Amino acid sequence: MARAHRGKLYAALAVAVVAAAGINGAVYPLWKKNFAPKTADYSGLSPDQLLFAFAGFRELIAGILWVRADSYFSEGNYDAILPIVRLVTLLDPHQIDVYATGMWHIGYNFTDEGSRSDRRYIPTALALGMEGAKNNDYTYEMFYEVGWMWFHKIDDFYENSVSWMEKANTYDDMIPARRNILNNCYQRNGEVDKALDYAYGLLDKAEKNMKNDREFSARQNRDTIEGNLDNLLVRMSQRGYFAKGAPDRNLGIYDTDNPFDVGFSARVTVVSPKVIVVQGTWGVQPVGTRIRFILRDANFPNALPAGMKWNQGTQVELTPPKDQTFLQDQLFVRNQSFNRKIDMSRDLTMYPFVDDKYLIEFYYNPRSAAIHIQDKFGWSGEGMADKNFLNQEIRPAQRVIYTTLSLTRDQILRRGEWETKVPDAQTKNYRGIKAPSTGSDLITVPGLRGPSSAVEPGDIPQAGGMAGTGEGGG
């Protein structure tokens, strides 16, 4: 080829290189936006998995792995599932089922012998869920799942369940029945007006939808929403919610008036190494009270009053710190007292007791109370009181019951001087509990409709035995 021709080719080459770089710069972002597989982080994959993953078989490998995880699940080999969940979601970040199931599995299924789940896993479960949401932001599902975990498992800090459910609610593909959950989230977050607006909005939509869709489920959904709305309206009026903002309409008699002193007291004894008995008083007669009980390292990282910083970012840490102790349980109140034995001696990994000092927390939040009890206490505890332990600091704008006790490691392990002496921590007001009686557990809880609707709404607290002074109080 002549020199002149070669020169022209070199020039063409240079032009083409510049053009290619230019086009790449323009088109690559388009591709990334539209077609790039969403993947969090490949660092957890071995080279061969990486190769397969990138070679276009990601979804296949992920599918195969998930089948294997299923068999582990049937065998009860829960620990083996975690790495698979992680791997599958890295390989195929669109496996919503794996994200959702994995999140649920991590959050709920690691339990001690007494079926108390290992709360140290919750941040991991949340992180996985949030990653799933980020990687599947075209559908409501993972937003819903994360919201549900805040609502149901953590059952505290409800602003989180609200924000996640609100995000889920922006998607068109959300199942109508699941939209109703947001109503409950608003209520638990104390945003009752929003709950009401939302319920009306849902009803409007459901009615419109019913006109287009003659399916039974459409009618059923509408009826459910209407039922929920009715209940909400009744509760709002009973609890004096409407009266608050409109004094002219205040009838003066509302369920939440005259805050009820629950008369909380508690005592913790260590009956044998790592076995404690928690006793105490709670002057509420109706069944349904569950007091949150936490025993944790005194300097547990990320600890918050009555919980921990559950959202610790999106880093999915499959093995929570094995040297930290965090027990959370519920104390079920019967006959105005609770008496529970908690055996931590059989779960060495969950309760390692490495720290020297331990904090015990008692926590009761009316927002997660049973509805019939909430009817007296109100959404934010306005109808609840306690001479000693009412706390309005740890949860802003809420009245909760909160107190702490302390134990040392030696006490819990019954070592040293505590080998023979029974460690005993109690609130100052603890005076012992009533001897368990038989037959008094059965209480008639009046309903709002049906045969017992003859009872006046205003009578309900009395009927529930709440008007009286708690026996343990004072």
Added chain:
Amino acid sequence: MDLAIETRDLTKTYKAKKGKALNVVNQVNLQVEPGEIFGFLGPNGAGKTTTIKILLGIIYQTSGQARVLGKEPTDTDAHRLLSYLPEKPYYYEHMTGLEIMRFYASLFGIKDDAQCRSLLERVNLANDMNRPLSEYSKGMQQRVGLAQSLINDPKLLFLDEPTGGLDPIAHIEIRDLILQFRDEGKTVFISSHELSDVERICDRVAIINKGEVVQQGPLETLLVGGRIEVTANQCPDDLVEKLRGGERIVSAHLGRLIVDIPDSEEPNAIVDAIRAAGGTIVSVIPRRKRLEDLFLELVTQDDAAKGRQKRSMLEKSPPDQASIVEAEAAVEEGA
């Protein structure tokens, strides 16, 4: 009129092992006249194919000049008028003879199907032109090759070992075709290491060995140097001494005398002398030199000469024959 092929000090140097430079073709000067059959002869690895590839513009000379049909070897205008039949080519086996012809015709922009067919007929493939090449024998493949090399009615044909690996009958067929080409006025450049066929049809030859042309010229002049053998009986013993002298080789045994003289010398004087001495002439036989003899003679002489002054061949240090063959083989494989 331009020479069909002309080279001046054509040299091709390859880097051999250890950085040595190897002149596979060394200062080759060739002049091929239009219309002649030119034999380019030499042992394997002598540089024949390398020279042809330079002449076809497939590879490039290191120094010196080459003109083909008066043009640069890389000039496609020259390529329109020449053709090349490589040594033992394999054509696309999935194609039929006719398809192969059409393919090569298309490279010239020729769309004349009749021409393709008639060329196949000419190489006796009329009945096989619709069979795929995978079913062809070696000879048939070689004939397809010849047919494709004629598609542009070339003025100049390069035939690289055209009879290599063929049976004797195919040899004769190919040879007859080459002769026809000459009759048509085509220039034919044949490279070969086999001599018996070429000896009979080449007008001129060049003999190449280790990259250098050791002889070049018309066949007749190269074959000058034949001998005449005069045999006589009943010769007196003293005759032997009388006839000795010059380039004559004389031997005698029991009255039988054999005198071997160069063909430049008149045998009459010898015959007269024998008769005068009373001898009886038995036979006078002229022995013309054969191309094989010349070839062997030259190559042996040349090798011997190179052995003495190897530095002329290599710039740095002497090569062994193997490395030359290797280098040439490498060229052929295109490495």
Added chain:
Amino acid sequence: MNVVLSIAKTTTGEAIRRRVLMVILLIGLVLLVVAPGMEALSARQSTTVLRSLTLGVIQLTSAVIAIVLTVYLIPNEIERRTIYTILSKPVQRWQFLVGKYLGAVAALALMVAMMTATMLIVFSVVGKLTLGSDMVDLAKVPLMFFVQMSLLAAVAVFFSTFVSPIVNFFLSGGVYLLGSVFSSLFEVLSNNKELPAMVQAGARLVHSIVPNFQMFNVQNSAINAGPVIQNEQLYYLGSFGYALVYVMILLIAGILVFDRREV
């Protein structure tokens, strides 16, 4: 141009008869047909898994075909000495190279089309596909694979002008992996502020020089339900343009090398 097309046509004819390519293609087709049997792998996302597997098979098969096909394009010609019969004709070297490349691309198109057709038929039979737009959407993926493989073939053709087939096989395969599998890795490295500047610059260099093969991978949208694709036409137009320009770069570079090459 006739010369280029003649060479291309012959190359295609030869390529689709090469036994090794036929075997690779056959394996690919068999995998495509048995793929629905993998449905047991996942209950809800069986469509996802099936599509992932099928498209993965097409991608892998066509990549192997593209490389195997092209690394031998020129060496075979030299070995059979047919290249001499062609280059001694009035054929420019660029015509030869471009003809060979186009022939290979046409063969590739045929084979990818066969696999795509097989996929669509299999999907229709097992009821994983509805006629119409879904079919078109799915077929876009192998179409882009074809564009990707055409670029890969150009890479291999470029290398084949100066390296041996075996070296070329690994070289082209390596470039493909760099441009597809590891592209995002290099991108991540080049943006990682914690790494030494040299490493970052090196990663950026690799990321910008190696053809961006991953940009032709659109299977994600066909496998997973996703957001609405924005500027779709612009993307397709742009990526075709990118492939075209990059193929030109490789062919021009190949021509410049091949022009000086002694075969």
